[in-house]
Amino acid sequence: MAAPVRAETSTAETSAAEAPPATASAILAALEEDIVFGRLHPRERLIEEEVAARFGATRHAVRQIFTELERMRLIERIPHRGALVKAYSPAEVQQLYDLREMLETQAARLIPLPLSSAALPPLHALQQRHAAAVAAGDARAVFRADLAFHRAIYAHCGNVFLAETIEELGQRAQVIRYATLRSQASMERARDQHAAMLDALRQGTRDVLVALCAAHFRPAREAYLGQHPDLLR
């Protein structure tokens, strides 16, 4: 056993059976995806030492990553008791999605339409990236491309705080969304909705855009509420 990874600077290969070194951001992304894709279940405990061993990192690094995951509200930390994957009750899911709908439709109303022609190509490129990931059946890439696409859209609403808040709430909803991300059919539906959003942005049909934003994440909410009656308390 030698030199475990430091924070962000990836060092050379070490050894040890189960210690493939990784950078802090890579570990963060991996854990994020473990949660989003349901490999880590709500309420499941994360043990610092285990995570450190898995990624060949020090416990200190893992600890910092945990505080970041906590900031993202993907996990919850209880003093002296450790970190748990966050779980939402059906009532909370309902409230979270109500708020998201309110904010995203409001943001859609604020975007100047039609979008300037300079703004369209980047959005188009992101949509293509998403579509390609769907075609390849690469759920991880779909997940990342989806985030990037939505961020880019709401960046045009003219209010950085609104855009940030939307993104944060989207992050919190990731725990809920994993059911959606798994099925090829729903990924394709999302892809088609993205294309329709782009059309609406291009043509300046605001009502269509607003309706699309509202409809976009409904399936995820319903899937979660249908699947997890056990989370009622």
Place this chain on the structure above:
Amino acid sequence: MAAPVRAETSTAETSAAEAPPATASAILAALEEDIVFGRLHPRERLIEEEVAARFGATRHAVRQIFTELERMRLIERIPHRGALVKAYSPAEVQQLYDLREMLETQAARLIPLPLSSAALPPLHALQQRHAAAVAAGDARAVFRADLAFHRAIYAHCGNVFLAETIEELGQRAQVIRYATLRSQASMERARDQHAAMLDALRQGTRDVLVALCAAHFRPAREAYLGQHPDLLR
């Protein structure tokens, strides 16, 4: 020198000229107030060792407090460069207040009216606490009581995420609000508005409530925008 404070457990007195020990949450509150009341200016740098010496804490504890202040968005941390009190450009102030207005008026619309008679006494008590602090001219107590009052009101909107988001944005706006908190006249104006809000909640006059929520923080925005033209970039 001896035993500097650990995290939350306050230990006995140590010694050293400038090292009065304090708990982590006390240090956090003190720094928060330093920022809110303008004793620390936007862009001003916070040096870990200095803060540690001032409060008789270890640098480790200060470091954790900084990450908490960063989470509250009161400071900004740049890797290997340290922590700065956050500064907002006039455009950002405008956007922040726009969003707060949108969320707070929406929350006001969601509160079931008139409020149940069981819910009123706690709100009344908080309002009294605020009024007492204003009468005593204790800006620190006014600040805390104001936060508690608003949190208690928006807790009734039926959406924990909306309430949380409102509170977080309020926290971010604290850096901006300090001008308001200093003048006795504006504290008294706030106190009267709180009383009016309570009346509206009691009587179920929703339009009045919504208007009050919207009007409540306008002066702070305007004060900031008037006073800090230098923050234009």
Place this chain on the structure above:
DNA sequence: GTCAACGGGATTGTCGACAAAATTGGGAAC
């Protein structure tokens, strides 16, 4: 049989010390 006190082991939290990075000030070259 139930319950409370008590340890042993597992896990998280904190410390002092060291390493890495950035800033500053001074001097050499032009």
Place this chain on the structure above:
DNA sequence: GTTCCCAATTTTGTCGACAATCCCGTTGAC
């Protein structure tokens, strides 16, 4: 006089080790 570069200093970041806390199974009393 100005610019560039380097070294010394300041400041932040990370490590290994230790301490505190919690969990859980065991024991013993009633």
